[in-house]
Amino acid sequence: MTAPDLAPPRTVGGVVAVWVVAALAAVAVGVLAPVEDRALWMPIALGACVVVAFVVQLAVGRSRGFIQRVAASALGALLVMGLIGVGFALSALIAA
Template identity: 80%
Template structure:
């Protein structure tokens, strides 16, 4: 028999950590990739965020709410990368 968690550890930190990794990955792609290949590299970076989210959630060691934490991590990473990608796309329209 296992003892129930009286005060389960917070798991929001793992989700937010994946969002931060997604923001960093989007900025790296936006800065270092040529403008014509940014759209090709963003899904690759999102796939990397999926792997990071999986590793972070497995490292937490809690099975309860795993699917919800994974979906929140990946959906949040998609939104963060999307907003940063929109910013880079709009900035490429402006002539310098």
């Protein structure tokens, strides 16, 4: 028999951790990939972030709100990577 959670653990940290991973991945793609290949590598990095989101939320071990947490992680990663990608695209236009 299991006891109910009296004070459930905070799950915001897992969502924010995926956003940080997305920011690091976007910066790594922007710095390491050639300008013409950045559009190819960004979706690959986003796919890796979605996998990281599933792993992080499964590691939390709570089933309540799982879909919402994974969705928030993936959507936030998409927005973070999109903003950083726009920054790199503008810098490529200015440098050209």
